[in-house]
Amino acid sequence: MQALLEPLQAADDPRQYFHATYLRTTIAASQEIRRGGFLDAEWVERWDVAFAGLYVDALETATAGHLPSRPWQVAFGAARELPALRHVLLGMNAHINFDLPQAIVGVISDSEFDDAVLMARREADHETIDRVLAARVAAEETELVKISGPGPLLDRMLRPLSRVGTQRFLRESRKKVWANAFALSRARRQGQDRYAAVLAELEELTAAKVASLTAPGQVLLRLATTGFGVRLRQDELA
Secondary structure, eight states: OHHHHHHHHHOOOOOHHHHHHHHHHHHHHHHOOOOOSHHHSHHHHHHHHHHHHHHHHHHHHHHHOOOOOOHHHHHHSOTTTOHHHHHHHHHHHIIIIIIHHHHHHSSSSSHHHHHHHHHHHHHHHHHHHHHHHHHHHHHHHHHHHHHSSSSOOOHHHHHHHHHHHHHHHHHHHHHHHHHHHHHHHHHHHHHHHHHHHHHHHHHHHHHHHHTTTTSSSHHHHHHHHOOOOOOOOHHHHH
């Protein structure tokens, strides 16, 4: 990821903002693994690698001139002049809402989804990631201010509220991610066609959410109202 960041920075590519943020949070997660903060460090490491791999694949696909998944097409295609924070939020939304459920089902078998004790442990580690990300919010805000300056007065006045909102929507989206991962597991048991159909729905829901974040205005306040995550239809969650 460090090697991929350098050409983005050299080209002043706005994709650098999410990439740098993700790199720092990945380092923070790795430190938490080494600290012993997870119930199953080996599983979390496999999950983290699978998760990061989906983003790297999308970035390399786009860099090669091909089309990545729809959420990443929207995130990567956003106007260059959008603030750095907006580019970070676009990448976070694509990666958390679309990639994360896939990473979860990639490292948890369908039989393991049926093991309530094991899944309680997996969910506890999933929630620990929430705390790692929440702890990074203030530091990432500082990094973005270094890049783009303090911003307009209204942005500065709203910053404490935005920080709380960011932490809240991270928790909210990850709860939806967990439910969507169960839906993907159920679809996978019904065959590849059903899995592809449910994944396609998740892709379109996420792309629509990412597109909504490109609209003008205070995006964090809008997210506080509308929510960050996406949710598959109830019949797929049942």
